[in-house]
């Protein structure tokens with residue numbers, strides 16, 4: 661392939677950050693610091709693991 665980035669100028673919708681259910685900040689990632697909990701990044705609130713799915 662050409663190695664072009666997918667989703668950039670190809671007509672697809674841009675990714676929209678999910679708002680944090682606790683503070684409303686855009687969540688760009690969900691991180692797992694301990695096996696039993698997930699936290700939103702960058703705000704750090706505890707969230708469900710499938711928030712961005």
Ligand SMILES: [Zn+2]
Nearest residue numbers: 680683703705
């Ligand atoms: Zn938050």
